[in-house]
Amino acid sequence: MNAWEQNIRQVEPYVPGEQPQLSEMIKLNTNENPYPPAPKVKEAMEQMKIGDMRLYPDAKCTTLVEALAEYYELDKDQVFVGVGSDDVLATAFLTFFNSKKPILFPDITYAFYDVWAELYRIPYERPKLDASFRIRKEDYYKENGGVVIANPNAPTSICEGLEFIEDILVHNQDVIVIVDEAYIDFGGTSARPLLEKYDNLLITQTFSKSRSMAGVRIGYCMGSKRLIQAMNDVKYSINSYTMNQWALQVGVEAIKDEAYFKQRIQQIIETREETAAELRKMGFELPDSSANFLFVTHKSVDCTKLFEYLREKHIFVRHWNKERIKNHLRVTIGTKEEMKRFLEETKKFIEA
Ligand SMILES: *Cc1c(COP(=O)(O)O)cnc(C)c1O
Numbered sequence: 001m002n003a004w005e006q007n008i009r010q011v012e013p014y015v016p017g018e019q020p021q022l023s024e025m026i027k028l029n030t031n032e033n034p035y036p037p038a039p040k041v042k043e044a045m046e047q048m049k050i051g052d053m054r055l056y057p058d059a060k061c062t063t064l065v066e067a068l069a070e071y072y073e074l075d076k077d078q079v080f081v082g083v084g085s086d087d088v089l090a091t092a093f094l095t096f097f098n099s100k101k102p103i104l105f106p107d108i109t110y111a112f113y114d115v116w117a118e119l120y121r122i123p124y125e126r127p128k129l130d131a132s133f134r135i136r137k138e139d140y141y142k143e144n145g146g147v148v149i150a151n152p153n154a155p156t157s158i159c160e161g162l163e164f165i166e167d168i169l170v171h172n173q174d175v176i177v178i179v180d181e182a183y184i185d186f187g188g189t190s191a192r193p194l195l196e197k198y199d200n201l202l203i204t205q206t207f208s209k210s211r212s213m214a215g216v217r218i219g220y221c222m223g224s225k226r227l228i229q230a231m232n233d234v235k236y237s238i239n240s241y242t243m244n245q246w247a248l249q250v251g252v253e254a255i256k257d258e259a260y261f262k263q264r265i266q267q268i269i270e271t272r273e274e275t276a277a278e279l280r281k282m283g284f285e286l287p288d289s290s291a292n293f294l295f296v297t298h299k300s301v302d303c304t305k306l307f308e309y310l311r312e313k314h315i316f317v318r319h320w321n322k323e324r325i326k327n328h329l330r331v332t333i334g335t336k337e338e339m340k341r342f343l344e345e346t347k348k349f350i351e352a
Helices: 003-007 039-046 050-054 062-071 084-096 112-119 162-170 192-196 225-235 245-256 258-281 303-312 336-351
Strands: 079-082 146-150 177-180 201-206 219-222 293-298 328-332
Touching (some): 039 245, 062 079, 062 245, 079 084, 079 225, 084 177, 084 201, 084 219, 084 225, 146 162, 162 177, 245 258, 258 293, 293 303, 303 328, 303 336
Parallel strands (some): 177 201
Antiparallel strands (some): 079 219, 201 219, 293 328
């Protein structure tokens, strides 16, 4: 072994869901939105000029920050944007979790949290979700270096209410509490009203799911001015120009089209409820979802085999070979036609 090997940072990276390159497939494995982004986004794309490429983008991301601040009725100093909420969350971990005490997040949640904790050498503990995959708020009452809660949680799809989040804040006034609201637009209750009362609350959201823009990479967070300032200090110490100017432009346009946004969300919620009802008829068990995916299991069906069967049919869903959720699948809500095909194939598998 070369001596320099010992200086290489060892990390076990996050494994994203696969992006198969097939022309015909039903892709229900990474919680992408099946519908196109707002028409105004397309118009903005068509007006982009190649000549602008020579210039650096606006490091402060002013137009997008201001558009988001206006939309959520916040001060512009309360908003931070990044290259997807993964970038925003990574920056938040690096900025806020510097205690020797462990940060806390559930054993079953977004699998990136422990990767960042390992990367930044942040000690962490993962209190277990209860038997029905709910977060036990009492587990977050003990001394800690910070708290991260995905709400709705992934991959469980369960959303806790405002009182639940406030209870966690009440018990954690000396640390930063991050609430990851990647799926909040699909029917959950946002913690935003709590921002006025708790200056240690940071809420992250994304354009990737509800706004159909996973490929553009836009995420953001909202918090007190002090928190946003601290994150900007870290951002400007790594890379000032995180957001490219086209992402800034299309991001602003996406926020303007509220009617389109609401209509698409409604469609996805409807399809979600129909799909959930059909799956329950087949004997699948699943919690009520507040997200754009379902977390399903079945007492007498081997879900790993179902996953493989669907894969052969070019229907991609998500499966983890992990403790407690080995016989679960996470199924993204696609179009009505896509879900119909998914249900047909699932039925065929069960009845075979
Ligand atoms: C998808 C997801 C994210 C990150 O999405 P970006 O595309 O980076 O914005 C963050 N948290 C959770 C829980 C997610 O599911």
